[in-house]
Amino acid sequence: MYRPPVVSVAGSLTRKEPENGSTTPLAEAASSAVTSRRTLASLRLIATSDLHASIMPYDYCANRPNSNLGLGAIAQQIATARGETRNCLLFDNGDFLQGNPLADYVAAARRRRAHPVITAFNTLGYDAATLGNHEFDYGLRFLSDVLADAAFPVVSANVATRLGPSPARDETLLPPFTILRRQIFDHEGRAHLLRIGVIGFAPPQVAEWDRDSSGGKVHTRDILAAARAWLPRLRAQGADIIVALAHSGIGEIDPEYGSENAATALAALPEIDAVIAGHSHLVFPGPGFAASPEVDPVQGRLAGKPAVMPGHSANHVGIIDLQLERRTTGQRRWHVVASSARIGQRNPDKTLPAPALQHILAPDHRATLAWSRRQLGETTVPLHSHFAIVAPSASLQLIAEAKADHVRTALADTSWAGLPLLSSASPFRAGGRGGPANFTDIAAGPLRMRNLSDLYPFPNTLVTLLLTGAELTEWLERATAVFRQIAPGSIDSPLRDDGVPAFVFESIPQLSYAIDLSQPSRFDVQGRLINPGARRIAGLRYNGRPVDPAAEFLLVTNNHRAGRARLQDPAAALQVVFTDGTRVQSVFSEHIQRKGSVGAAPHRNWHFLPMPGTTVSITAGDASPVHLDDIAAFRPVPLGRDAEGFTHYRLHL
Numbered sequence: 001m002y003r004p005p006v007v008s009v010a011g012s013l014t015r016k017e018p019e020n021g022s023t024t025p026l027a028e029a030a031s032s033a034v035t036s037r038r039t040l041a042s043l044r045l046i047a048t049s050d051l052h053a054s055i056m057p058y059d060y061c062a063n064r065p066n067s068n069l070g071l072g073a074i075a076q077q078i079a080t081a082r083g084e085t086r087n088c089l090l091f092d093n094g095d096f097l098q099g100n101p102l103a104d105y106v107a108a109a110r111r112r113r114a115h116p117v118i119t120a121f122n123t124l125g126y127d128a129a130t131l132g133n134h135e136f137d138y139g140l141r142f143l144s145d146v147l148a149d150a151a152f153p154v155v156s157a158n159v160a161t162r163l164g165p166s167p168a169r170d171e172t173l174l175p176p177f178t179i180l181r182r183q184i185f186d187h188e189g190r191a192h193l194l195r196i197g198v199i200g201f202a203p204p205q206v207a208e209w210d211r212d213s214s215g216g217k218v219h220t221r222d223i224l225a226a227a228r229a230w231l232p233r234l235r236a237q238g239a240d241i242i243v244a245l246a247h248s249g250i251g252e253i254d255p256e257y258g259s260e261n262a263a264t265a266l267a268a269l270p271e272i273d274a275v276i277a278g279h280s281h282l283v284f285p286g287p288g289f290a291a292s293p294e295v296d297p298v299q300g301r302l303a304g305k306p307a308v309m310p311g312h313s314a315n316h317v318g319i320i321d322l323q324l325e326r327r328t329t330g331q332r333r334w335h336v337v338a339s340s341a342r343i344g345q346r347n348p349d350k351t352l353p354a355p356a357l358q359h360i361l362a363p364d365h366r367a368t369l370a371w372s373r374r375q376l377g378e379t380t381v382p383l384h385s386h387f388a389i390v391a392p393s394a395s396l397q398l399i400a401e402a403k404a405d406h407v408r409t410a411l412a413d414t415s416w417a418g419l420p421l422l423s424s425a426s427p428f429r430a431g432g433r434g435g436p437a438n439f440t441d442i443a444a445g446p447l448r449m450r451n452l453s454d455l456y457p458f459p460n461t462l463v464t465l466l467l468t469g470a471e472l473t474e475w476l477e478r479a480t481a482v483f484r485q486i487a488p489g490s491i492d493s494p495l496r497d498d499g500v501p502a503f504v505f506e507s508i509p510q511l512s513y514a515i516d517l518s519q520p521s522r523f524d525v526q527g528r529l530i531n532p533g534a535r536r537i538a539g540l541r542y543n544g545r546p547v548d549p550a551a552e553f554l555l556v557t558n559n560h561r562a563g564r565a566r567l568q569d570p571a572a573a574l575q576v577v578f579t580d581g582t583r584v585q586s587v588f589s590e591h592i593q594r595k596g597s598v599g600a601a602p603h604r605n606w607h608f609l610p611m612p613g614t615t616v617s618i619t620a621g622d623a624s625p626v627h628l629d630d631i632a633a634f635r636p637v638p639l640g641r642d643a644e645g646f647t648h649y650r651l652h653l
Contacts, residue, residue, distance in 0.1 A: 049278030050312035053100020075354035094132025094247035114149035130200025158226035167229035197239025208563035249280035268303035284309035300341025372450035379599035388427035402591035430502035436645035441622035460558035526570030
C-alpha cells in the first residue's frame, strides 16, 4: 500500500504534527486559558476538481497561448482566498493526471522529473487529494510512480487491490483517509490544534472502465458502503471535522448501489461535515441544479451540509467556509456551527500569471511543445466535431478506419477473419459542459501529435467484441440517448439532451441506418432500459442488406466502452475476441504514419428520419460556419451566439 509523505509546504495552515499526536505548548496554553467563554474559529476549504492536466496557460491542441487556461490562471484566486482568512486548506478532488497533450506526453516519455501536475500541487501547497477515474488511464505503475513525488497525502477509501469480507478489511490501493493536524487560530488570536479528517472516494465503475489498463488489479466498493465502514474509524482516531473528497456527482439522497453520483447521499452521513464533489464537470452551487429538499443550489448545501463542485479544467475554484466552536465535553473538541459554500468568481480580464508555477514547469512545457508539434502525416479534408452528433463526420470515420485496420491485420490468420468487422467512434470534444471551445477543428494539411489528443483525448485501449445483430441494434440504441425526443411539427426544440455527455453517442461507419427522433430514448444515460417499447434505430443494414438479429459481427471499440457495456447489462456475457493493450492514440498515430495522407469526405451511412415541418436547434463552435456544407441537407439557419459563446443553428428535419 502506497502512503505518500506529508511534508511542510508553503501556503497552508501552520503544520504542527508531533509524532505522538499531542498538542503544541502554545495550543495547550491557549486552550487551558479559555474555560468560560465561547471559543470560535473559522476554517476555509479551497478545492479544485477535474483539472485534467490543465496547469499551463496554453492550449496545446490549438497550439497557442491562452491566459485563461490552467491552474496558473486560478493560482491568484487561490492566493486571494487564502489571504482573506488565517486558517485555510487546499484540496484537489481527482482527475488531475489526464486530459491534454501535456498529460499524454508525460505518460509516453521516459523521464525522471516529477509529473508536472504533482509539481504544480507541491508548489501551490495542496494539503490533500483523492483519485478520480482518469488517474487509472495510464496504468497502476504509472500512477504509483507519479504519486511517489506528492508532498501531500492522497486518499481513497473505496479503491482496493484486494477486497476483504467487509470494506474495512479491504487492502486499499491508498490510505482510505488521513488526519491533518493543523494549528489554527480562533477569533481572538489564540492558537489551537485542529484535527481535520480527509476521506476520498472514486466512482466504483473504475473497476470495469479501466479493467484493461489496471490489469484487473483494481477492485472497488460502493461509495456509501465504504464510507459507512471507514468514517467511524476516522472519527474514533480523533478527527474533529471530516471533509469528504468525493469524485462523484450530485445525485439522489438514496441512490442505487454502486451509483456514480453519490455526493448527496454521502453528505447525509452524520460524520461528514463538508463535501467536495466532482466528476460530472458541473458547477455547484449554481443554476445548473434543480432545488430539492436535499439539494440547495443557491446556498451550496447537500443534505444540509456545505458542498461545492468546482467545474473542470481549472475554470473554477470551490470555497467552503466553516465556523467552528470548541467544546469541552464529548469526543469531538470542535463542531461546525455555521457554514457557507460558494464558487470563486474569476475575472478573465484580471487573470494574473503565476510566475513561480510557470518557471518551475517551463521544462515540461517546452518538452510538450516539441512533442506535440511533431508531424505524422497529413489530412486531405478538415477534421472537426462541430456537427459530429447530427451528421456523419470525417473525423469519426478516420478514427473508426484506423481501429478497424489494426484489428483486421491482427486477426488476418485467425478463425475470426471471416466475420464482418465493424468499428465505432465517438465525438469526445463536442461542446456540452466543456464549453464553446470544446470542439475539434483541424484544417486540411499537416497532422501532428497534438492533433491525436484533440481527436481522441483519452488513453483508451482497443477491445474487439463478438456481437449479434440484435446486440448491435441495442448498442446503437444506447448511443441515441444523446438526443431528446422531438415532437413532429415542433419548432426549434433543442436536439441534444444536455444531461448526456457527447461521448455516449457513437457511429459505426460500416453500417447504414436511420434514427427516429419522434421516439423516446430506449435507454437512459447510464445505458439502462427505461422505455422497452421504444425503438429509434430503423433500417439497420450491412453491405446493403438488412442485419440478421442472429448474425455475428466483430465490433472494435475501446476498454471504457466495453466496461460500460458490462455494467449496463451484467447478465450479458460479453465475448472479447481480441485485445492487445494497444492504446487508440498509438493505433491512430501508426495509421497516419503508414498511410502518409488520410481523410475522406464522410460516408453518409446514417441519418434522421424526415420530420416535415419540424425544426430543431443545435450548438456549435466559433469556426462552425465554414463547415456548413456538412449539414447542408438540414438547410441550416444561423441563430446567433449565446452568452457562453456557443453558435446556435436551426436545422430542418
